[in-house]
Amino acid sequence: MCGTPTTPPRRGRPPLYCSRSCQARAYRRRKQPLPAPGAAAPPPEGRPTDTRARRRRRIAEAVWRIAAGQGLEGASMRAIAAEAGVSLRAVQYHFDSKHALLVDALRLLHEDNERLARARIRSDMTDPRGLLRALLEEFLPLDDQRAFALRVFAAYYARSLADPSLAAVFLAADQSLERLVADIIEAGRAAGSTVPDVDRHHEADLLVAGATGLGLDVLHGRRPLADARAVLDYHVARIFPADTTTRPDGRP
Missing domain, CATH: 1.10.10 (Arc Repressor Mutant, subunit A)
Structure with missing residues:
Protein backbone atom coordinates (compact mmCIF):
# COMPACT_ATOMS: atom_id res chain seq x y z
CA MET A 1 0.00 0.00 0.00
CA ARG A 25 -5.81 4.15 4.58
CA ALA A 26 -6.21 1.29 2.11
CA TYR A 27 -9.74 0.63 3.41
CA ARG A 28 -10.72 4.29 3.11
CA ARG A 29 -9.28 4.46 -0.37
CA ARG A 30 -11.34 1.46 -1.52
CA LYS A 31 -14.49 3.08 -0.11
CA GLN A 32 -14.00 6.35 -1.99
CA PRO A 33 -16.21 6.69 -5.08
CA LEU A 34 -14.54 6.92 -8.47
CA PRO A 35 -14.22 10.52 -9.72
CA ALA A 36 -16.55 11.66 -12.47
CA PRO A 37 -15.07 12.03 -15.96
CA GLY A 38 -13.17 15.33 -16.18
CA ALA A 39 -13.20 15.89 -12.42
CA ALA A 40 -10.01 16.96 -10.62
CA ALA A 41 -8.01 14.09 -9.23
CA PRO A 42 -7.92 13.77 -5.41
CA PRO A 43 -4.65 14.58 -3.63
CA PRO A 44 -2.16 11.70 -3.57
CA GLU A 45 -2.45 9.26 -0.67
CA GLY A 46 -0.34 10.35 2.28
CA ARG A 47 -0.18 14.01 1.20
CA PRO A 48 -1.22 16.24 4.14
CA THR A 49 -4.38 18.25 3.52
CA LEU A 102 2.67 11.99 22.40
CA VAL A 103 5.90 13.06 20.68
CA ASP A 104 4.07 14.92 17.88
CA ALA A 105 1.77 16.65 20.38
CA LEU A 106 4.79 17.86 22.37
CA ARG A 107 6.51 19.16 19.24
CA LEU A 108 3.33 21.01 18.22
CA LEU A 109 3.05 22.60 21.65
CA HIS A 110 6.66 23.82 21.43
CA GLU A 111 5.93 25.30 17.99
CA ASP A 112 2.78 27.02 19.27
CA ASN A 113 4.60 28.49 22.27
CA GLU A 114 7.43 29.80 20.11
CA ARG A 115 5.00 31.39 17.65
CA LEU A 116 2.99 33.09 20.42
CA ALA A 117 6.15 34.27 22.19
CA ARG A 118 7.49 35.79 18.97
CA ALA A 119 4.21 37.66 18.54
CA ARG A 120 4.37 39.04 22.09
CA ILE A 121 8.07 39.98 22.17
CA ARG A 122 9.54 42.78 20.08
CA SER A 123 12.92 41.45 18.97
CA ASP A 124 15.17 44.47 19.39
CA MET A 125 18.87 43.81 19.96
CA THR A 126 19.40 47.57 20.44
CA ASP A 127 17.69 47.09 23.82
CA PRO A 128 19.19 43.80 25.07
CA ARG A 129 18.11 44.35 28.66
CA GLY A 130 14.47 44.86 27.71
CA LEU A 131 14.57 41.93 25.31
CA LEU A 132 16.10 39.64 27.94
CA ARG A 133 13.51 40.68 30.53
CA ALA A 134 10.61 40.06 28.14
CA LEU A 135 12.00 36.67 27.13
CA LEU A 136 12.41 35.51 30.74
CA GLU A 137 8.82 36.45 31.57
CA GLU A 138 7.64 33.95 28.95
CA PHE A 139 8.54 31.22 31.47
CA LEU A 140 5.99 32.58 33.96
CA PRO A 141 2.25 31.72 33.93
CA LEU A 142 1.20 35.30 33.18
CA ASP A 143 -2.11 34.30 31.56
CA ASP A 144 -4.31 31.25 30.98
CA GLN A 145 -2.47 30.19 27.82
CA ARG A 146 0.97 30.23 29.43
CA ALA A 147 -0.30 28.59 32.63
CA PHE A 148 -1.94 25.82 30.59
CA ALA A 149 1.19 25.24 28.51
CA LEU A 150 3.34 25.12 31.64
CA ARG A 151 1.09 22.42 33.13
CA VAL A 152 1.38 20.35 29.96
CA PHE A 153 5.16 20.76 29.85
CA ALA A 154 5.41 19.72 33.51
CA ALA A 155 3.48 16.51 32.79
CA TYR A 156 5.65 15.78 29.78
CA TYR A 157 8.88 16.55 31.61
CA ALA A 158 8.23 13.88 34.24
CA ARG A 159 7.56 11.35 31.47
CA SER A 160 10.63 12.43 29.47
CA LEU A 161 13.00 11.37 32.26
CA ALA A 162 12.43 7.77 31.15
CA ASP A 163 11.67 8.39 27.47
CA PRO A 164 14.57 9.44 25.20
CA SER A 165 12.26 10.50 22.35
CA LEU A 166 10.39 12.96 24.55
CA ALA A 167 13.62 14.09 26.19
CA ALA A 168 15.07 14.94 22.76
CA VAL A 169 12.24 17.43 22.15
CA PHE A 170 12.91 19.14 25.49
CA LEU A 171 16.68 19.17 25.11
CA ALA A 172 16.56 20.71 21.63
CA ALA A 173 14.24 23.48 22.83
CA ASP A 174 16.26 24.17 25.99
CA GLN A 175 19.55 24.49 24.15
CA SER A 176 18.13 26.95 21.65
CA LEU A 177 16.73 29.08 24.47
CA GLU A 178 20.05 29.15 26.25
CA ARG A 179 21.83 30.13 23.05
CA LEU A 180 19.33 32.93 22.48
CA VAL A 181 19.79 34.27 26.02
CA ALA A 182 23.57 34.07 25.63
CA ASP A 183 23.35 36.00 22.36
CA ILE A 184 21.27 38.73 24.00
CA ILE A 185 23.79 39.06 26.83
CA GLU A 186 26.61 39.21 24.28
CA ALA A 187 24.83 42.03 22.45
CA GLY A 188 24.67 43.95 25.74
CA ARG A 189 28.34 43.26 26.44
CA ALA A 190 29.32 44.53 22.99
CA ALA A 191 27.30 47.70 23.64
CA GLY A 192 29.03 48.21 27.00
CA SER A 193 25.87 47.85 29.10
CA THR A 194 26.74 44.67 31.05
CA VAL A 195 29.13 44.08 33.93
CA PRO A 196 32.75 43.56 32.83
CA ASP A 197 33.87 40.03 31.97
CA VAL A 198 30.35 38.61 32.07
CA ASP A 199 30.23 34.92 31.14
CA ARG A 200 27.26 34.84 28.80
CA HIS A 201 26.96 31.05 28.71
CA HIS A 202 26.98 30.55 32.48
CA GLU A 203 24.57 33.43 32.93
CA ALA A 204 22.26 31.99 30.26
CA ASP A 205 22.28 28.58 31.96
CA LEU A 206 21.35 30.15 35.29
CA LEU A 207 18.65 32.42 33.87
CA VAL A 208 16.88 29.72 31.86
CA ALA A 209 16.95 27.21 34.71
CA GLY A 210 15.94 29.85 37.26
CA ALA A 211 13.07 31.27 35.21
CA THR A 212 11.74 27.76 34.57
CA GLY A 213 11.79 26.99 38.30
CA LEU A 214 10.12 30.29 39.14
CA GLY A 215 7.33 29.56 36.68
CA LEU A 216 6.66 26.20 38.34
CA ASP A 217 6.72 27.83 41.79
CA VAL A 218 4.05 30.32 40.71
CA LEU A 219 2.00 27.54 39.12
CA HIS A 220 2.10 25.54 42.37
CA GLY A 221 1.27 28.61 44.45
CA ARG A 222 4.61 28.39 46.24
CA ARG A 223 5.31 32.06 45.56
CA PRO A 224 3.26 34.94 44.11
CA LEU A 225 3.86 36.21 40.59
CA ALA A 226 5.17 39.54 41.91
CA ASP A 227 7.95 37.73 43.82
CA ALA A 228 8.98 35.79 40.71
CA ARG A 229 9.16 39.01 38.72
CA ALA A 230 11.26 40.63 41.46
CA VAL A 231 13.75 37.76 41.29
CA LEU A 232 14.05 38.14 37.53
CA ASP A 233 14.49 41.91 37.92
CA TYR A 234 17.32 41.33 40.39
CA HIS A 235 19.27 39.01 38.11
CA VAL A 236 18.74 41.13 35.00
CA ALA A 237 19.94 44.22 36.90
CA ARG A 238 22.96 42.26 38.13
CA ILE A 239 24.00 41.66 34.49
CA PHE A 240 22.93 45.11 33.23
CA PRO A 241 23.67 47.33 36.27
CA ALA A 242 23.88 50.68 34.50
CA ASP A 243 21.00 50.20 32.07
CA THR A 244 17.90 52.22 32.94
CA THR A 245 15.78 51.27 29.94
CA THR A 246 12.11 50.92 30.86
CA ARG A 247 9.99 47.97 29.83
CA PRO A 248 6.92 48.24 27.58
CA ASP A 249 4.63 48.18 30.65
CA GLY A 250 6.44 51.17 32.15
CA ARG A 251 8.33 49.32 34.89
CA PRO A 252 12.18 49.54 35.06
Missing part, protein backbone atom coordinates in the same frame (compact mmCIF):
# COMPACT_ATOMS: atom_id res chain seq x y z
CA CYS A 2 2.65 2.55 1.06
CA GLY A 3 5.80 0.86 -0.21
CA THR A 4 7.21 0.10 3.25
CA PRO A 5 8.69 -3.43 3.40
CA THR A 6 6.76 -5.93 5.51
CA THR A 7 8.25 -8.60 7.75
CA PRO A 8 7.53 -12.15 6.51
CA PRO A 9 5.74 -14.22 9.18
CA ARG A 10 7.00 -17.54 10.42
CA ARG A 11 3.79 -19.19 9.28
CA GLY A 12 0.68 -18.28 7.32
CA ARG A 13 0.20 -15.82 4.49
CA PRO A 14 2.49 -12.78 4.20
CA PRO A 15 1.02 -9.47 5.46
CA LEU A 16 -0.34 -6.97 2.95
CA TYR A 17 0.15 -3.90 5.14
CA CYS A 18 3.03 -2.60 7.25
CA SER A 19 0.81 -1.15 10.02
CA ARG A 20 -2.77 -0.59 11.15
CA SER A 21 -2.75 2.96 9.84
CA CYS A 22 -1.62 1.71 6.42
CA GLN A 23 -4.47 -0.83 6.43
CA ALA A 24 -6.96 1.88 7.43
CA ASP A 50 -5.94 21.06 5.53
CA THR A 51 -8.59 18.67 6.84
CA ARG A 52 -6.01 16.11 7.93
CA ALA A 53 -3.86 18.76 9.61
CA ARG A 54 -6.88 20.10 11.52
CA ARG A 55 -7.82 16.60 12.66
CA ARG A 56 -4.27 15.87 13.84
CA ARG A 57 -4.18 19.15 15.75
CA ARG A 58 -7.56 18.42 17.32
CA ILE A 59 -6.21 15.11 18.61
CA ALA A 60 -2.99 16.74 19.85
CA GLU A 61 -4.98 19.39 21.73
CA ALA A 62 -6.91 16.59 23.42
CA VAL A 63 -3.59 15.19 24.64
CA TRP A 64 -2.70 18.61 26.05
CA ARG A 65 -5.97 18.90 27.98
CA ILE A 66 -5.58 15.44 29.49
CA ALA A 67 -1.93 16.09 30.37
CA ALA A 68 -2.78 19.43 32.01
CA GLY A 69 -5.63 17.99 34.06
CA GLN A 70 -4.61 14.40 34.82
CA GLY A 71 -1.02 13.96 33.70
CA LEU A 72 0.06 11.69 30.87
CA GLU A 73 -0.93 8.64 32.93
CA GLY A 74 -4.52 9.36 31.95
CA ALA A 75 -3.75 9.75 28.24
CA SER A 76 -4.81 6.36 26.89
CA MET A 77 -5.71 6.15 23.21
CA ARG A 78 -9.39 5.70 24.10
CA ALA A 79 -9.32 8.65 26.50
CA ILE A 80 -7.64 10.82 23.86
CA ALA A 81 -10.22 9.83 21.24
CA ALA A 82 -13.08 10.62 23.64
CA GLU A 83 -11.56 13.99 24.61
CA ALA A 84 -11.05 14.90 20.94
CA GLY A 85 -14.57 13.78 20.01
CA VAL A 86 -13.36 11.31 17.39
CA SER A 87 -13.32 7.55 17.10
CA LEU A 88 -10.43 5.39 18.26
CA ARG A 89 -10.02 4.29 14.64
CA ALA A 90 -9.53 7.94 13.62
CA VAL A 91 -6.74 8.38 16.18
CA GLN A 92 -5.05 5.19 14.95
CA TYR A 93 -5.40 6.37 11.35
CA HIS A 94 -3.56 9.63 11.99
CA PHE A 95 -0.93 8.27 14.42
CA ASP A 96 0.80 4.92 14.15
CA SER A 97 1.13 4.56 17.92
CA LYS A 98 0.41 6.30 21.20
CA HIS A 99 4.09 7.13 21.58
CA ALA A 100 4.20 8.81 18.15
CA LEU A 101 1.12 10.82 19.12
Whole structure:
Protein backbone atom coordinates (compact mmCIF):
# COMPACT_ATOMS: atom_id res chain seq x y z
CA MET A 1 0.00 0.00 0.00
CA CYS A 2 2.65 2.55 1.06
CA GLY A 3 5.80 0.86 -0.21
CA THR A 4 7.21 0.10 3.25
CA PRO A 5 8.69 -3.43 3.40
CA THR A 6 6.76 -5.93 5.51
CA THR A 7 8.25 -8.60 7.75
CA PRO A 8 7.53 -12.15 6.51
CA PRO A 9 5.74 -14.22 9.18
CA ARG A 10 7.00 -17.54 10.42
CA ARG A 11 3.79 -19.19 9.28
CA GLY A 12 0.68 -18.28 7.32
CA ARG A 13 0.20 -15.82 4.49
CA PRO A 14 2.49 -12.78 4.20
CA PRO A 15 1.02 -9.47 5.46
CA LEU A 16 -0.34 -6.97 2.95
CA TYR A 17 0.15 -3.90 5.14
CA CYS A 18 3.03 -2.60 7.25
CA SER A 19 0.81 -1.15 10.02
CA ARG A 20 -2.77 -0.59 11.15
CA SER A 21 -2.75 2.96 9.84
CA CYS A 22 -1.62 1.71 6.42
CA GLN A 23 -4.47 -0.83 6.43
CA ALA A 24 -6.96 1.88 7.43
CA ARG A 25 -5.81 4.15 4.58
CA ALA A 26 -6.21 1.29 2.11
CA TYR A 27 -9.74 0.63 3.41
CA ARG A 28 -10.72 4.29 3.11
CA ARG A 29 -9.28 4.46 -0.37
CA ARG A 30 -11.34 1.46 -1.52
CA LYS A 31 -14.49 3.08 -0.11
CA GLN A 32 -14.00 6.35 -1.99
CA PRO A 33 -16.21 6.69 -5.08
CA LEU A 34 -14.54 6.92 -8.47
CA PRO A 35 -14.22 10.52 -9.72
CA ALA A 36 -16.55 11.66 -12.47
CA PRO A 37 -15.07 12.03 -15.96
CA GLY A 38 -13.17 15.33 -16.18
CA ALA A 39 -13.20 15.89 -12.42
CA ALA A 40 -10.01 16.96 -10.62
CA ALA A 41 -8.01 14.09 -9.23
CA PRO A 42 -7.92 13.77 -5.41
CA PRO A 43 -4.65 14.58 -3.63
CA PRO A 44 -2.16 11.70 -3.57
CA GLU A 45 -2.45 9.26 -0.67
CA GLY A 46 -0.34 10.35 2.28
CA ARG A 47 -0.18 14.01 1.20
CA PRO A 48 -1.22 16.24 4.14
CA THR A 49 -4.38 18.25 3.52
CA ASP A 50 -5.94 21.06 5.53
CA THR A 51 -8.59 18.67 6.84
CA ARG A 52 -6.01 16.11 7.93
CA ALA A 53 -3.86 18.76 9.61
CA ARG A 54 -6.88 20.10 11.52
CA ARG A 55 -7.82 16.60 12.66
CA ARG A 56 -4.27 15.87 13.84
CA ARG A 57 -4.18 19.15 15.75
CA ARG A 58 -7.56 18.42 17.32
CA ILE A 59 -6.21 15.11 18.61
CA ALA A 60 -2.99 16.74 19.85
CA GLU A 61 -4.98 19.39 21.73
CA ALA A 62 -6.91 16.59 23.42
CA VAL A 63 -3.59 15.19 24.64
CA TRP A 64 -2.70 18.61 26.05
CA ARG A 65 -5.97 18.90 27.98
CA ILE A 66 -5.58 15.44 29.49
CA ALA A 67 -1.93 16.09 30.37
CA ALA A 68 -2.78 19.43 32.01
CA GLY A 69 -5.63 17.99 34.06
CA GLN A 70 -4.61 14.40 34.82
CA GLY A 71 -1.02 13.96 33.70
CA LEU A 72 0.06 11.69 30.87
CA GLU A 73 -0.93 8.64 32.93
CA GLY A 74 -4.52 9.36 31.95
CA ALA A 75 -3.75 9.75 28.24
CA SER A 76 -4.81 6.36 26.89
CA MET A 77 -5.71 6.15 23.21
CA ARG A 78 -9.39 5.70 24.10
CA ALA A 79 -9.32 8.65 26.50
CA ILE A 80 -7.64 10.82 23.86
CA ALA A 81 -10.22 9.83 21.24
CA ALA A 82 -13.08 10.62 23.64
CA GLU A 83 -11.56 13.99 24.61
CA ALA A 84 -11.05 14.90 20.94
CA GLY A 85 -14.57 13.78 20.01
CA VAL A 86 -13.36 11.31 17.39
CA SER A 87 -13.32 7.55 17.10
CA LEU A 88 -10.43 5.39 18.26
CA ARG A 89 -10.02 4.29 14.64
CA ALA A 90 -9.53 7.94 13.62
CA VAL A 91 -6.74 8.38 16.18
CA GLN A 92 -5.05 5.19 14.95
CA TYR A 93 -5.40 6.37 11.35
CA HIS A 94 -3.56 9.63 11.99
CA PHE A 95 -0.93 8.27 14.42
CA ASP A 96 0.80 4.92 14.15
CA SER A 97 1.13 4.56 17.92
CA LYS A 98 0.41 6.30 21.20
CA HIS A 99 4.09 7.13 21.58
CA ALA A 100 4.20 8.81 18.15
CA LEU A 101 1.12 10.82 19.12
CA LEU A 102 2.67 11.99 22.40
CA VAL A 103 5.90 13.06 20.68
CA ASP A 104 4.07 14.92 17.88
CA ALA A 105 1.77 16.65 20.38
CA LEU A 106 4.79 17.86 22.37
CA ARG A 107 6.51 19.16 19.24
CA LEU A 108 3.33 21.01 18.22
CA LEU A 109 3.05 22.60 21.65
CA HIS A 110 6.66 23.82 21.43
CA GLU A 111 5.93 25.30 17.99
CA ASP A 112 2.78 27.02 19.27
CA ASN A 113 4.60 28.49 22.27
CA GLU A 114 7.43 29.80 20.11
CA ARG A 115 5.00 31.39 17.65
CA LEU A 116 2.99 33.09 20.42
CA ALA A 117 6.15 34.27 22.19
CA ARG A 118 7.49 35.79 18.97
CA ALA A 119 4.21 37.66 18.54
CA ARG A 120 4.37 39.04 22.09
CA ILE A 121 8.07 39.98 22.17
CA ARG A 122 9.54 42.78 20.08
CA SER A 123 12.92 41.45 18.97
CA ASP A 124 15.17 44.47 19.39
CA MET A 125 18.87 43.81 19.96
CA THR A 126 19.40 47.57 20.44
CA ASP A 127 17.69 47.09 23.82
CA PRO A 128 19.19 43.80 25.07
CA ARG A 129 18.11 44.35 28.66
CA GLY A 130 14.47 44.86 27.71
CA LEU A 131 14.57 41.93 25.31
CA LEU A 132 16.10 39.64 27.94
CA ARG A 133 13.51 40.68 30.53
CA ALA A 134 10.61 40.06 28.14
CA LEU A 135 12.00 36.67 27.13
CA LEU A 136 12.41 35.51 30.74
CA GLU A 137 8.82 36.45 31.57
CA GLU A 138 7.64 33.95 28.95
CA PHE A 139 8.54 31.22 31.47
CA LEU A 140 5.99 32.58 33.96
CA PRO A 141 2.25 31.72 33.93
CA LEU A 142 1.20 35.30 33.18
CA ASP A 143 -2.11 34.30 31.56
CA ASP A 144 -4.31 31.25 30.98
CA GLN A 145 -2.47 30.19 27.82
CA ARG A 146 0.97 30.23 29.43
CA ALA A 147 -0.30 28.59 32.63
CA PHE A 148 -1.94 25.82 30.59
CA ALA A 149 1.19 25.24 28.51
CA LEU A 150 3.34 25.12 31.64
CA ARG A 151 1.09 22.42 33.13
CA VAL A 152 1.38 20.35 29.96
CA PHE A 153 5.16 20.76 29.85
CA ALA A 154 5.41 19.72 33.51
CA ALA A 155 3.48 16.51 32.79
CA TYR A 156 5.65 15.78 29.78
CA TYR A 157 8.88 16.55 31.61
CA ALA A 158 8.23 13.88 34.24
CA ARG A 159 7.56 11.35 31.47
CA SER A 160 10.63 12.43 29.47
CA LEU A 161 13.00 11.37 32.26
CA ALA A 162 12.43 7.77 31.15
CA ASP A 163 11.67 8.39 27.47
CA PRO A 164 14.57 9.44 25.20
CA SER A 165 12.26 10.50 22.35
CA LEU A 166 10.39 12.96 24.55
CA ALA A 167 13.62 14.09 26.19
CA ALA A 168 15.07 14.94 22.76
CA VAL A 169 12.24 17.43 22.15
CA PHE A 170 12.91 19.14 25.49
CA LEU A 171 16.68 19.17 25.11
CA ALA A 172 16.56 20.71 21.63
CA ALA A 173 14.24 23.48 22.83
CA ASP A 174 16.26 24.17 25.99
CA GLN A 175 19.55 24.49 24.15
CA SER A 176 18.13 26.95 21.65
CA LEU A 177 16.73 29.08 24.47
CA GLU A 178 20.05 29.15 26.25
CA ARG A 179 21.83 30.13 23.05
CA LEU A 180 19.33 32.93 22.48
CA VAL A 181 19.79 34.27 26.02
CA ALA A 182 23.57 34.07 25.63
CA ASP A 183 23.35 36.00 22.36
CA ILE A 184 21.27 38.73 24.00
CA ILE A 185 23.79 39.06 26.83
CA GLU A 186 26.61 39.21 24.28
CA ALA A 187 24.83 42.03 22.45
CA GLY A 188 24.67 43.95 25.74
CA ARG A 189 28.34 43.26 26.44
CA ALA A 190 29.32 44.53 22.99
CA ALA A 191 27.30 47.70 23.64
CA GLY A 192 29.03 48.21 27.00
CA SER A 193 25.87 47.85 29.10
CA THR A 194 26.74 44.67 31.05
CA VAL A 195 29.13 44.08 33.93
CA PRO A 196 32.75 43.56 32.83
CA ASP A 197 33.87 40.03 31.97
CA VAL A 198 30.35 38.61 32.07
CA ASP A 199 30.23 34.92 31.14
CA ARG A 200 27.26 34.84 28.80
CA HIS A 201 26.96 31.05 28.71
CA HIS A 202 26.98 30.55 32.48
CA GLU A 203 24.57 33.43 32.93
CA ALA A 204 22.26 31.99 30.26
CA ASP A 205 22.28 28.58 31.96
CA LEU A 206 21.35 30.15 35.29
CA LEU A 207 18.65 32.42 33.87
CA VAL A 208 16.88 29.72 31.86
CA ALA A 209 16.95 27.21 34.71
CA GLY A 210 15.94 29.85 37.26
CA ALA A 211 13.07 31.27 35.21
CA THR A 212 11.74 27.76 34.57
CA GLY A 213 11.79 26.99 38.30
CA LEU A 214 10.12 30.29 39.14
CA GLY A 215 7.33 29.56 36.68
CA LEU A 216 6.66 26.20 38.34
CA ASP A 217 6.72 27.83 41.79
CA VAL A 218 4.05 30.32 40.71
CA LEU A 219 2.00 27.54 39.12
CA HIS A 220 2.10 25.54 42.37
CA GLY A 221 1.27 28.61 44.45
CA ARG A 222 4.61 28.39 46.24
CA ARG A 223 5.31 32.06 45.56
CA PRO A 224 3.26 34.94 44.11
CA LEU A 225 3.86 36.21 40.59
CA ALA A 226 5.17 39.54 41.91
CA ASP A 227 7.95 37.73 43.82
CA ALA A 228 8.98 35.79 40.71
CA ARG A 229 9.16 39.01 38.72
CA ALA A 230 11.26 40.63 41.46
CA VAL A 231 13.75 37.76 41.29
CA LEU A 232 14.05 38.14 37.53
CA ASP A 233 14.49 41.91 37.92
CA TYR A 234 17.32 41.33 40.39
CA HIS A 235 19.27 39.01 38.11
CA VAL A 236 18.74 41.13 35.00
CA ALA A 237 19.94 44.22 36.90
CA ARG A 238 22.96 42.26 38.13
CA ILE A 239 24.00 41.66 34.49
CA PHE A 240 22.93 45.11 33.23
CA PRO A 241 23.67 47.33 36.27
CA ALA A 242 23.88 50.68 34.50
CA ASP A 243 21.00 50.20 32.07
CA THR A 244 17.90 52.22 32.94
CA THR A 245 15.78 51.27 29.94
CA THR A 246 12.11 50.92 30.86
CA ARG A 247 9.99 47.97 29.83
CA PRO A 248 6.92 48.24 27.58
CA ASP A 249 4.63 48.18 30.65
CA GLY A 250 6.44 51.17 32.15
CA ARG A 251 8.33 49.32 34.89
CA PRO A 252 12.18 49.54 35.06
